[in-house]
Amino acid sequence: MVVRQLRAPKSAREFRRIPHHSPACLPTLSLAASTRRPVGQPLFSPNLRILIMSFALMVFAAIVVSGQESSPIPVRPSDTDPAITKFNDPHLVYHNSAVKKRNELLVFLPGTNGRPGGTGLFCQTGADLGYHVLALAYSTDVAAATVRDEPDRQAFEKFRTEIIEGRDLWGSISVSRVDSIEHRLTKAIAYLAKTRPNEGWGQFLEGESKLKWGKMAVSGHSQGGGHAGLIGVKHRVARVVMTGAPKDYDRATDSPAAWYRKGATPAGAFFAFNHVLDRQGCDYEQQLQNLRALGLFAFGEPVMVDKQAAPFKHSRMLFTNFEGSPTESVRAHSTVIGDGITPKDAKGEPVFRAVWKYMLTEPTTRG
Numbered sequence: 001m002v003v004r005q006l007r008a009p010k011s012a013r014e015f016r017r018i019p020h021h022s023p024a025c026l027p028t029l030s031l032a033a034s035t036r037r038p039v040g041q042p043l044f045s046p047n048l049r050i051l052i053m054s055f056a057l058m059v060f061a062a063i064v065v066s067g068q069e070s071s072p073i074p075v076r077p078s079d080t081d082p083a084i085t086k087f088n089d090p091h092l093v094y095h096n097s098a099v100k101k102r103n104e105l106l107v108f109l110p111g112t113n114g115r116p117g118g119t120g121l122f123c124q125t126g127a128d129l130g131y132h133v134l135a136l137a138y139s140t141d142v143a144a145a146t147v148r149d150e151p152d153r154q155a156f157e158k159f160r161t162e163i164i165e166g167r168d169l170w171g172s173i174s175v176s177r178v179d180s181i182e183h184r185l186t187k188a189i190a191y192l193a194k195t196r197p198n199e200g201w202g203q204f205l206e207g208e209s210k211l212k213w214g215k216m217a218v219s220g221h222s223q224g225g226g227h228a229g230l231i232g233v234k235h236r237v238a239r240v241v242m243t244g245a246p247k248d249y250d251r252a253t254d255s256p257a258a259w260y261r262k263g264a265t266p267a268g269a270f271f272a273f274n275h276v277l278d279r280q281g282c283d284y285e286q287q288l289q290n291l292r293a294l295g296l297f298a299f300g301e302p303v304m305v306d307k308q309a310a311p312f313k314h315s316r317m318l319f320t321n322f323e324g325s326p327t328e329s330v331r332a333h334s335t336v337i338g339d340g341i342t343p344k345d346a347k348g349e350p351v352f353r354a355v356w357k358y359m360l361t362e363p364t365t366r367g
Contacts, residue, residue: 111222233263247281260293268365
């Protein structure tokens with residue numbers, strides 16, 4: 001018998017990275033086919049029994065510790081409501097039981113053709129700050145920029161409202177109430193409240209069907225960031241965090257979209273983080289016009305986070321020029337939040353984590 005020496009994982013996080021089928025999970029035993037155990041001899045030698053028991057205790061300890069850490073938990077939309085049959089990639093849930101709770105839900109909305117995942121560093125940061133975090137799967141297959149040349153000044157708002165609420169408002173998309181952001185969010189929260197009753201998910205609903213927007217921080221990237229912005233205009237939410245957004249610029253009138261206006265959520269609770277070389281949807285100068293239309297200049301000028309440390313002069317408009325010119329627009333667009341592309345320091349930690357924390361915790365203006 002050959003027993004391979006085992007090394008205990010250094011942390012629960014390392015343990016979770018070991019695939020269940022990985023040979024790192026089990027001792028490697030090499031038994032000759034002709035080996036026969038004499039009658040009365042124990043199945044395992046004393047030393048091997050000790051090794052197996054030690055490994056079992058190590059696994060148990062890792063599981064216990066992992067219960068105190070945040071990790072994405074997949075939830076199929078169809079499990080929350082059988083009527084949901086499309087866009088069924090799992091929602092991702094982040095919940096850190098080891099930190100004091102904010103009693104606020106951070107909703108994250110992916111961008112065009114996006115799915116939950118790929119922005120786990122941002123979502124993990126939210127969970128570590130005490131948020132309940134839910135990255136939502138929804139209809140993302142049509143870009144909002146498809147309506148930027150329309151003569152209808154309400155085109156952007158109609159397009160987004162259909163996706164958010166499931167009302168038939170725009171001809172180029174077809175999003176039912178069942179597939180709307182509101183319905184999927186409601187059903188996901190109700191499902192989590194039922195299946196994870198000790199984690200406090202029920203506090204984000206009135207009954208089983210009404211969202212408590214005031215207890216939610218709504219965030220997103222690109223198209224998802226625009227949805228977050230419009231939700232903040234229509235509903236009083238705890239805060240709005242837009243990355244690579246808002247990008248709705250009306251080329252037919254050469255002006256910001258009509259939905260940028262004073263809304264239910266105070267302007268001081270809106271935060272935007274963009275790259276100066278991001279030209280997806282609109283360029284830097286047009287982006288500034290969008291932010292001005294939302295009223296964010298009332299809280300200071302735009303700040304370059306590459307040159308200014310937190311709290312970034314308490315600005316609501318944050319920008320980076322990471323890597324500098326030349327940088328492709330698509331790359332710049334994702335640099336602010338994408339797991340695989342956002343810059344890391346020598347320890348592998350996200351450089352922009354301080355920016356994310358600021359947007360998620362900076363006191364907001366109420367009123």
